[in-house]
Amino acid sequence: MRNLYIHVPFCAGKCDYCAFYSEPAPDAVPIRQWLDRILFQLEENAPRLENAETVYFGGGTPSLLPDDVLNRLFAAVREAVPNAIEISIEANPFTVTPEKTAVLTSYANRVTLGIQSFEPALLEAIGRRSHSGPGPEEAVRNLRQAGLRNLGLDLMYALPGETPDQWRRDLERALELNPEHISAYSVTPEPGTLFAVRVEGKPEDDVLSEAMWEQAGATLGAAGIPRYEISNYARPGFGSCHNSNVWRGQTYLGLGPAACSFDGNDRWTQVSDLRAWLDGAPPDVDRIPRRARLGEILMMGLRTVRGWTRREFEMATGCGWDDFSAQLDELAERGLVTLTADTITPAERGLAFWNDVAETLVFAP
Numbered sequence: 050m051r052n053l054y055i056h057v058p059f060c061a062g063k064c065d066y067c068a069f070y071s072e073p074a075p076d077a078v079p080i081r082q083w084l085d086r087i088l089f090q091l092e093e094n095a096p097r098l099e100n101a102e103t104v105y106f107g108g109g110t111p112s113l114l115p116d117d118v119l120n121r122l123f124a125a126v127r128e129a130v131p132n133a134i135e136i137s138i139e140a141n142p143f144t145v146t147p148e149k150t151a152v153l154t155s156y157a158n159r160v161t162l163g164i165q166s167f168e169p170a171l172l173e174a175i176g177r178r179s180h181s182g183p184g185p186e187e188a189v190r191n192l193r194q195a196g197l198r199n200l201g202l203d204l205m206y207a208l209p210g211e212t213p214d215q216w217r218r219d220l221e222r223a224l225e226l227n228p229e230h231i232s233a234y235s236v237t238p239e240p241g242t243l244f245a246v247r248v249e250g251k252p253e254d255d256v257l258s259e260a261m262w263e264q265a266g267a268t269l270g271a272a273g274i275p276r277y278e279i280s281n282y283a284r285p286g287f288g289s290c291h292n293s294n295v296w297r298g299q300t301y302l303g304l305g306p307a308a309c310s311f312d313g314n315d316r317w318t319q320v321s322d323l324r325a326w327l328d329g330a331p332p333d334v335d336r337i338p339r340r341a342r343l344g345e346i347l348m349m350g351l352r353t354v355r356g357w358t359r360r361e362f363e364m365a366t367g368c369g370w371d372d373f374s375a376q377l378d379e380l381a382e383r384g385l386v387t388l389t390a391d392t393i394t395p396a397e398r399g400l401a402f403w404n405d406v407a408e409t410l411v412f413a414p
């Protein structure tokens with residue numbers, strides 16, 4: 050396994066738009082139980098992880114874990130994954146006190162802060178909980194003072210009522226914090242969320258959303274943080290290794306409830322229920338037929354601006370993309386990708402309408 054993901058399924062509250070699995074307002078008992086099981090699974094999987102390059106702690110809100118839990122978790126991961134070069138952790142700014150910063154940066158060399166928006170009214174519009182504690186500026190200051198060199202900020206756009214001017218201000222405020230990486234996703238009404246219920250029947254403004262996506266590309270690109278994936282932007286050399294590896298078909302092991310794994314052949318997803326996961330519920334295994342797997346790897350790589358070279362695709366899959374020639378020709382004719390004998394590169398339209406690219410490749414006969 051080349052990459053390790055650990056899902057921390059705890060948050061201080063549940064944001065209305067969030068479809069990730071998390072338990073709001075956890076007490077100490079489930080946190081300890083979760084930790085014990087993760088430590089056991091790390092030990093069990095250590096032989097498969099010794100060559101892993103990346104570790105990613107996602108959630109949920111990993112930075113919400115008590116300091117002693119984080120310290121024990123980090124010590125165990127350090128031992129199981131001795132060769133990791135990138136260790137990322139997601140953090141909510143309000144948790145990033147100087148004390149927490151010291152713990153986070155004792156192991157993680159990349160921290161991404163969930164900002165979403167700097168405008169309180171917009172955060173309220175999507176039901177993002179507010180908490181007392183450090184704001185984004187203070188959290189960034191704490192992390193930089195601790196020597197962090199790889200800082201990411203997560204933003205959202207196309208929030209209800211948001212104007213292009215407000216989005217421009219959010220982008221500018223993010224740039225003032227001088228991050229190495231920015232993720233920017235449009236808010237979507239995921240089924241089962243309170244936000245989806247709230248906006249039910251109201252049509253999404255796809256034109257505005259696309260304009261804001263273009264605005265992000267132009268503003269961040271001009272600031273030296275160009276897009277390298279549909280929703281991700283980085284200074285040169287600071288793209289997320291973990292996510293890039295996953296987009297390029299590498300193997301990953303996911304530990305924790307709702308975590309997903311891929312061993313190069315099959316994909317399996319842990320149950321999205323802490324209690325059931327603690328009780329040992331088996332994962333849902335998806336045995337992916339060879340052709341579908343190739344189509345998936347091909348389409349995931351086309352999320353990235355650089356697309357594929359033939360050699361990279363052959364190294365990732367052990368074969369070429371000739372089985373998909375007809376679909377690739379069709380995508381090129383529709384202006385979604387550019388083809389040469391040895392490369393496939395997504396056009397800007399192909400990134401903006403990546404779902405069309407994915408559908409064409411995955412549902413290929």
Ligand code: SF4
Pocket residue numbers: 059060061062063064067068069071108109110141163
């Ligand atoms: S958006 Fe983040 S903080 Fe809010 S509930 Fe989801 S995982 Fe937790």
